[in-house]
Structures are given as structure tokens and as C-alpha cells.
Amino acid sequence: MMGEEKLAMNNPIEGRHGYDTPAPRRLLRRRLGHHWKEQWGIIRTAADWTVFLYILIPGGLLGGRYYYGFWNEPLPTWSTLLPYALLPALLALLMQGGILLLMHEGDLLFLRQRKEWMRTVMLGGILYSLSVTALKITAGFLILLPFLVRGYGLSGAGAGALLALSLCCGTCVKLLTHNVRVQKQGWRRWLWMLLAAWLPCGLYIRAAAVWSVHPALLLLAAAVYAAVAAAALRARLALRGTFLGDVREDFKQRMKIAGLLLRGVIDKPRPTRHKPWTFRKSRPLLRPGTPESRLAGASIKAFIRNPGHFKLYLQFTGVGAIAILIVPGMLKWAVCIVLVLLMASWLVSYWKVFSSEEFIALLPFGKDQKADAGSRAVPILILPFSVLCSAAASVPLYGWWGLAVFIPAGAVIGIMAARVFTALRLAR
Structure with a gap:
């Protein structure tokens, strides 16, 4: 009982209300609400409403004025010197990041036996994370749209196909990299990340640049990415024995904003390793052995x-x-x-x-x-x-x-x- 009480205390939501939620969807909504409240609390520790008032509002008005000028006034000279492939590359940067599964440590005892509940919470967290990524990609695409249409002559059909390709690629990359993060460690993780993240992004940039005047080919590539993403999602839901990796990655995603705010203030904790990368054997490095x-x-x-x-x-x-x-x-x-x-x-x-x-x-x-x-x-x-x-x-x-x-x-x-x-x- 003491162990269960301690794990419940580590979960603020379940520690107060228990695991007596009558339906898995209500538990999912409760955890999403707690996540939003937690993130907003972290942001409030660094900025209050006056900061948002004096920075975000003028910044939004200034950005809106520039965006209006990009559509109705001559484009800046520097924009004509950029290669077209750079714009999809900027969108590819928005595809990086992890997935929030809404898993807590206490689920190891209280929720893991209810597979349908775990599946509902996990699927809801995945869909929430993919939705946030889709919003980021769409926002980035809308910012770059004046340069794509006016600077490079992209048609309306081409712009829509490029957006569809970007969303499908972003979904695919998110799921593939998440599956690698929860299963691999050390140098194997970085090797698999090349295949899960950099290869799909590189192919996406190449396809967006070569087929910019062929919307049908862009949509075909988007369908391929969507099929790979569906297979990756199915593989994610079928994974077993990755609970500790899921909780570890979830904690990283929840603390991402806090990490950005504290960067440069405190040192990043070093990961615990059983063996070092270099000098793995404890032999004398210099001779003689004095x-x-x-x-x-x-x-x-x-x-x-x-x-x-x-x-x-x-x-x-x-x-x-x-x-x-x-x-x-x-x-x-x-x-x-x-x-x-x-x-x-x-x-x-x-x-x-x-x-x-x-x-x-x-x-x-x-x-x-x-x-x-x-x-x-x-x-x-x-x-x-x-x-x-x-x-x-x-x-x-x-x-x-x-x-x-x-x-x-x-x-x-x-x-x-x-x-x-x-x-x-x-x-x-």
C-alpha cells in the first residue's frame, strides 16, 4: 500500500481523484486538461500578462503588416536569391520533436492491466501531438506561402498538394522517430534516427523541389507518406514492453518548455550510463604504472x-x-x-x-x-x-x-x- 500511495502522489491528477474514472475518454480529457494547465503554469513563471500584452500584441500587429506587404507589395530582394528547396527545408524543421502519450508512472500499477484504457489514452495523446504538429506545419506554410506563390510561381493546386505532402510527411516522421526513441538507446538510436527522420525529410525536400509543377506527383508522394504513417501508428499501438521508455519520453515532452526557459540557468543533467563511451576497460592509460x-x-x-x-x-x-x-x-x-x-x-x-x-x-x-x-x-x-x-x-x-x-x-x-x-x- 505504501508503494501505491507513493506512486499516486507522483501523479497529481490520480493522486487527488484516484483511478476511479468511469470511462477512459474522461481520463483522457482529464490528463489533457492537466497537461495544458501544467504548461500554462510553466509559462506563467517566466512571463505574466503584461509581458504578453506589451510583446505579443505589438509583435502580432507588426507581423501582420509585414505579411500584408508580402502579398501586396514587391517582395524583398533577398527572397529572390534563396533556392526553392530552402523553403521545404524550413518546413521539415517543424516536423521534428516527440509525441506526448499522456502516460504516468502510476499507470504501471493502476492502469496497465486495463489494456483498452491504456490504448485509448495513448491513442488520444498521439492524435493530440500530431494535431499540434499539423498546426505548426500549417502556420509555417502560411507564412512561406507568399514567397512560394509570388516568388516562385507556385500554383494554387501545387500549394495545396505541397501542404498535403508536408502534413503527411510530418505525421510520418513524428511516428517513426517516436518508435525509435522508445525502443533504442545509445548509438543505435542515432543510427536508426537517420532512417526514421533524416531520410524521410530528405526525400520530402527532394520531392517538393523536383515536382513543384506536378501537383499529382506531390499528392502521390503524400499518399505514400500517409501509408507509412498508418503502418507506424499501428506498430506503435502494438508495441509491448516499452512502458518505461514511454514514461521517459513523455516526461521529456512535458518538460520541454521548462527546459527552454531554464536553458543557460542550470546545467543539463548528464544521463546515467553503465559504461562510458570511451576507455570502456579500466586499464592504465600511461606507462610505467607509477x-x-x-x-x-x-x-x-x-x-x-x-x-x-x-x-x-x-x-x-x-x-x-x-x-x-x-x-x-x-x-x-x-x-x-x-x-x-x-x-x-x-x-x-x-x-x-x-x-x-x-x-x-x-x-x-x-x-x-x-x-x-x-x-x-x-x-x-x-x-x-x-x-x-x-x-x-x-x-x-x-x-x-x-x-x-x-x-x-x-x-x-x-x-x-x-x-x-x-x-x-x-x-x-
Whole structure:
């Protein structure tokens, strides 16, 4: 009983009213109403009615004026320079996203035995999500319609066929990607997502661009997408053993608006993994197997496994390489050296944070040992960056000779910068 009460408390609706709803459709309406109330409450935490009054109303009036001008005045010059395929590509972006099934954690005990109720709630959530997607696609299509008709000469029949194709493709993509999300995990999910999302969207963009003057072919393609969507819906309703995946995806969809509002305010929680992506076997990374080498290897593994650190490393590498390529002449080497020094400073700061962690403090390492381990880890971490920066400087300057120069030059610059900063900033 305690477990049932706890699960009921996790479901605000059923926690108050119980699972005594006389009909599944009434439960569906109750959960939809709670979802709307929940989303509106999340929005109200970031904006009150005065924000909507002073932003949405003037924005709507200004947008309406521009839209009227697109239909009755000359189109902007930039619109004539855009390729036609870009407009269907913009509609394809609106087809992405998940599906809300209106499943709650407590259904595992209280509702899962009633298959017809589960099917009704799940089907209602799917139809609701597809309806929202259809409204988004239709709104985007209406915004782009002046450019399609006046800029590219699309006929009325062609516009209607393109809208039908967009709606059918959006429904198909939504259902296929949802089926992948609730069944696959890890790299298999991303591989299947290529087939479920990117392939249908790519074919849609291609068909919309090639058959823009053939409405019948667009309608035929829409019929194909509708048939695939019907098969995907039938497969979704027939799935078994995906309850936990359904609840997980439902929670993501319910918290999507909250995630957008909190982006940049709090860090995104890292997913729990039983095995890391890299260095899956706990073997020493550096030899010989001295305590300093083991500590240095552990810091390198921790750096690469941390998404935030590794992403920032890659971003700084890309920006640094572009900066070196842009500057003229021998300034490339000056910028390269400055960037390597900045990277060395950041890596030493990372090492100091790593070595001061609580689990490192439990190990019997002295200051000298920590400094020696940092002096081994920082040069290894900086080498890829310094070598790539050296390549961006030497290849444009020396051509084929630069291919023979950039590796030793980058290694020397990186190691020297690492030694300077580790000697100055690591206490012994």
C-alpha cells in the first residue's frame, strides 16, 4: 500500500481523484486538461500578462503588416536569391520533436492491466501531438506561402498538394522517430534516427523541389507518406514492453518548455550510463604504472568523458583553426602560439580543479606527486590542439612542405607551453 500511495502522489491528477474514472475518454480529457494547465503554469513563471500584452500584441500587429506587404507589395530582394528547396527545408524543421502519450508512472500499477484504457489514452495523446504538429506545419506554410506563390510561381493546386505532402510527411516522421526513441538507446538510436527522420525529410525536400509543377506527383508522394504513417501508428499501438521508455519520453515532452526557459540557468543533467563511451576497460592509460602516471591517466579519461569539457575543447579548436586561417602571413604563427598558451592555461586550471576533488583528496598523493602527474597530463591533452593549430598555420604558408613541418612544430609549441604553465602554476 505504501508503494501505491507513493506512486499516486507522483501523479497529481490520480493522486487527488484516484483511478476511479468511469470511462477512459474522461481520463483522457482529464490528463489533457492537466497537461495544458501544467504548461500554462510553466509559462506563467517566466512571463505574466503584461509581458504578453506589451510583446505579443505589438509583435502580432507588426507581423501582420509585414505579411500584408508580402502579398501586396514587391517582395524583398533577398527572397529572390534563396533556392526553392530552402523553403521545404524550413518546413521539415517543424516536423521534428516527440509525441506526448499522456502516460504516468502510476499507470504501471493502476492502469496497465486495463489494456483498452491504456490504448485509448495513448491513442488520444498521439492524435493530440500530431494535431499540434499539423498546426505548426500549417502556420509555417502560411507564412512561406507568399514567397512560394509570388516568388516562385507556385500554383494554387501545387500549394495545396505541397501542404498535403508536408502534413503527411510530418505525421510520418513524428511516428517513426517516436518508435525509435522508445525502443533504442545509445548509438543505435542515432543510427536508426537517420532512417526514421533524416531520410524521410530528405526525400520530402527532394520531392517538393523536383515536382513543384506536378501537383499529382506531390499528392502521390503524400499518399505514400500517409501509408507509412498508418503502418507506424499501428506498430506503435502494438508495441509491448516499452512502458518505461514511454514514461521517459513523455516526461521529456512535458518538460520541454521548462527546459527552454531554464536553458543557460542550470546545467543539463548528464544521463546515467553503465559504461562510458570511451576507455570502456579500466586499464592504465600511461606507462610505467607509477602512481603519478595512474593519476595523470585518470585525469585524461575524466576530461574526455566529460561532455562539457570535451565540447569546449572541440569548439575552441575549431574557432582557433579558423582564426589562424583568416589572419595573413606570418601572423598565423603568432596567433597559433597565443592560442596554444591560452589552451595550456585552461588545461592547467582544469587539472587544479580535478586534483582538488574530494575523491582525489582521499588518495595519499602529496603536492609533488600531484604536480608531476599534472606535468604529464597537460602536455598530452594539449598536443591535438597544438598540432591542429600548427597545421592551420604551416600548410597555407608552406604548401606541401607544411605537411612535414606541422606535426613537429605543433608538438614543440604545445609541450613548451604546457611546461611553462605547469611549472608556474602547479605547487610543489
